[in-house]
Amino acid sequence: MSVPTCVFLLQLASSVAAPLACEKRVAYLDAEVRSLKNVIDQQHSYIMELQSRQSQQLLRIPNTHLGLQNLYRDCSEVYADGNVASGLYVIRPDGSPTELKVYCDMNNGGGWTVFQRRKDGKESFDRTWAEYSHGFGDSYSPDGEFWLGNQPLHLLTSQGNYDLHINTEDLEGNQRFAEYKNFRVDDEKDQYQVHVGEYSGTAGDALADARGLDPNSPCKGGIKFSTYDHPGYNEVDSQRCVRYSKSGWWFCRCGSDNEEEQHFKGPFEAMSDDGVAWYVWHGWSYAIRSVVMMVRAADLQQLPPGAEQRAPPLDPTMVHPRYDQ
Incomplete structure (x- = not known):
């Protein structure tokens, strides 16, 4: 070759x-x-x-009851006792078998017990019924994401008349708020059904269905809490809402009354992306930056000028006595 x-x-x-x-x-x-x-x-x-x-x-978890200790019942009593710095405090709501370490927000008049914070999406809110009942996440840091727990929230709001305050912030740094009178959460046997009264604020009434104002609402009997393993008012619709939003919430109908969406990557992206939505402000396709929810006793008396003011303890495990004892 x-x-x-x-x-x-x-x-x-x-x-x-x-x-x-x-x-x-x-x-x-x-x-x-x-x-x-x-x-x-x-x-x-x-x-x-x-x-x-x-x-x-x-x-x-066993219900190990505490002894008769004079603890604050909520952050309103913490504030009324002269503690005006936001931070961790120990409380024990009426009927609670254990003490609770909670974050008290002393802004906007003071005395707010924070029960939910969403900021950066690091904490998954796609949780089970038991986790939502007991609470989860990082409530110890000012920027930690968490849910205090439906059972503690029920005990807190069953002590008297409470207001609900919600702070929202969008991606441009604009801040708005929503506030509701007569906020209450029922116990577990009623599936932590939520009740809210009169609305005021600048963010829009995203809990209108819970107020019972719409005669055509599918939740005229009240809105019960839903998670992926424990549907609320309607099994099919509740499961769809939970999967749609990747979180537990007081769902009535998808596309309304739910700010517990996961964090979007930016405005006008698909609903499958991660984001927090406050639909009555920016609509469902816009991701707002954060949502913080808190409750306060409606009859809280403001501190008089010159009243003694104390900062929170350096040790967050320190037990505070009740101010009226």
């Missing part, structure tokens, strides 16, 4: 082998992608299993 013929045959063999090698490489990468997808699916199932186990452990 001549040298040119040999070279030609080698070039031909090389050109045929190249596509074969490329196809093998693509097939290998496809197999790798499928393998990684299986790993991700397994990890997700494992996380959900751990979450379910944690929920079961929460249900088995």
